[in-house]
Amino acid sequence: MNCIVCVTSVPDTASVIKIGTDGKNIDETGIKWIVSPFDEYALEEALQITEAKGGEVTAVTYGPARAEAALRDCLARGAHKAVHVIGGEATLGDSFTIAKVLAKVLAGREYDCVLCGNKGVGTDCSQVGPMLGELLGIPHVANVTKLDVGDGSFTAGREVEGGLEQVESSLPALLTCQKGLNEPRYAALKGIMAAKRKPVDKIEVASLGIDEAADSFYTVRSLELPPPKSGGTIIQGEDNPAAAAAQLVKALRDEAKAI
Amino acid sequence: MAGILVFVEQRNGVIRQASLQAISEAHRQAGGDVAAVLVGSGIGDAAAGLGAFGAAKVFVADDPNLARYSSEGYGEAVAKAVESAAPDAVFFAGTAMGRDLAPRVAAKLGVGALADVIALTKDGDQFVARRPVYSGKAFATVDSAGVKPQVISLRPNVFAAEQTGGSAEVVALDGLSLAIRAVVKELVDTGGGEIDVAEADIIVSGGRGLKGPENFALIRELANALGGAVGASRAAVDAGWIAHKHQVGQTGKVVSPSLYIAAGISGAIQHLAGMSSSKIIVAINKDPDAPIFKIADYGIVGDLFDVIPPMVEEVKKLAG
Ligand SMILES: Cc1cc2nc3c(=O)[nH]c(=O)nc-3n(C[C@H](O)[C@H](O)[C@H](O)COP(=O)(O)OP(=O)(O)OC[C@H]3O[C@@H](n4cnc5c(N)ncnc54)[C@H](O)[C@@H]3O)c2cc1C
Ligand SMILES: Nc1ncnc2c1ncn2[C@@H]1O[C@H](COP(=O)(O)O)[C@@H](O)[C@H]1O
DSSP states (O other), rough: EEEEOOEEEEEOOOOOOBBOOHHHBBOOOOOOOOEEEEHHHHHHHHHHHHHOOOOOEEEEEEEEEGGGGHHHHHHHHOOSSSEEEOOOOOOTTOHHHHHHHHHHHTTTTTOOEEEEESSSSTTTTOOOHHHHHHHTTEEEEEEEEEEOOSSSEEEEEEETEEEEEEEEEESSSEEOTTTTTTOOOOOOOHHHHHHHHHHHHEEEGGGOOTTTTTOOOOOEEEEEOOOOOOOOOOEOSSSSSHHHHHHHHHHHHHTTTOO | OOOOEEEEEEEEEEEOHHHHHHHHHHHHHHTOOOOEEEESSSSSHHHHHGGGGGGGEEEEEEEESSSOOHHHHHHHHHHHHHHOOOOOEEEEEESSHHHHHHHHHHHHHOEEEEEEEEEEEETTTEEEEEEEEEGGGGEEEOOOOOOEEEEEEOTTTTTOOOOOOOOOEEEEEEOOOOOOSSEEEEEOOOOOTOGGGGGGGEEEEOOOGSSSGGGGGHHHHHHHHTTTEEOOOOOHHHHTTSGGGGGBTTBOOOOOSEEEEEEEEOOOOHHHHTTTOOOOEEESSSOTOOOOGOOSSSSESSHHHHHHHHHHHHHHHOOO
């Protein structure tokens, strides 16, 4: 059972976001790049599936040179192969271009499961997975918190408002992974050392016949920080909590009109 | 038509509020040029009512195979309606279903999509959208690079639903092949009648300051009194005190309710990312230096175990 895991590199979730000088991108100075947290669930699930059933895990990323670190991280945790499509600096959030690139890379490869994160932390689109499923002509199940893979089929639990959809499907299929599916492993030192020697297959995006600039589906006109907040009403509630509570509820009703 | 087609979601024949919001926004943007597409089984009755929110035409795909959601079956129906209506834009409510279906449909149509939009303007004949990125640490103004139709999902509870009092022509979508491989067998209720944080207008969240799972009862009491949902920090979720579907933050749900109350939550950057766009933020924390106070509109410095019970009483007094 071969699994493909699509991973994207994102700024560490603890990053303070600053706007770059062009006003359209973030300032990358000092940003630490990590594998998007939801992609860790995708990788872990792929590792568990192949550990149980045999086969290989191939990690794929589309991104600039620095994105190789994400693939090394996947290899260190146990992925067998890695593919780096070099490019993508200008496609942050252009989900359809990303999905098209990934679809071209996957064409001709043998896979049973394609696993993505539920969302790329940062783009916050949750779009690449379902788009890729459609382009590959396979079914997808998004937001998966439970998975049971059988022979040529699987059942999955998909989180929706107030419930869990129990989905049954044939393989091959694409899944997008949500927290709760598993507990991602850390890379052991041995894995990290071994990962340094594993090859990463490199492909220039232009060689796939995709012109990032010309074939765009998404333009960022501007990027802004939220307006700073200040001047909240802070009530001291240590000595008389009941009075503080009453004052707060009154303010929420009369002033903020929130209740 | 050059207007907007809106995918309308129903559960058990009841139209979702977020979909009414999407139709209303389409009506504000495109006036009379709004069509809706409704998909399901035995849902004919719900269709005509959409006229009252501004849909001039409603395409209905009614088939037993569409009784439960499937991106393949629903995607085929929406694509068929797009073919018929030839809209400039297709709107989805950004619910679990809408966020799943919009990208699948976009790829089927060979176009991109704009997710989680919180404001729309027009530049010529193109929609320009504002959307939070980095979980609300920044806001991007984006467009679809001139490609049509524009596929757009709207964040729930941001756009108002309004009755316009119109009526709709109902058109059946026939001849769907419905080759569905991923089939929803069952929808298991995990909410137990509670409001989901993703849909709530008021959220009361608890964190590590609660000290143990049993004390979420206190949070739940306040949430119930306010008619809101229960949220949580990741620390509380990872400790196993509450299910992860309650987690708010960068790797949980990103929410923007009208009132967000954080009790015993320090306000780590990953938590703030998920809730900082809430309209009114209230913090209850015994540490006056907790970062949560920096973004709070109202705060009480105090012990949540002393503050919340009288708050519940005060809120109940308002209701009674
Ligand atoms: C990759 C990654 C993703 C993450 N994603 C998320 C996410 O999505 N959501 C999220 O929330 N976190 C997330 N985090 C975790 C985040 O960094 C914090 O660890 C977490 O938010 C802390 O939770 P907390 O505020 O409940 O706990 P703490 O930081 O421990 O704060 C507890 C607070 O309770 C107060 N307190 C204690 N007792 C009382 C009392 N009796 N009365 C009143 N106040 C009291 C304390 O003063 C303190 O401020 C993520 C971290 C990483 C690395
Ligand atoms: N540049 C990329 N390279 C590889 N996979 C990606 C890339 N961008 C997004 N993905 C995958 O698609 C998922 C959803 O991303 P998004 O649609 O941006 O929220 C991610 O969690 C990844 O699994």
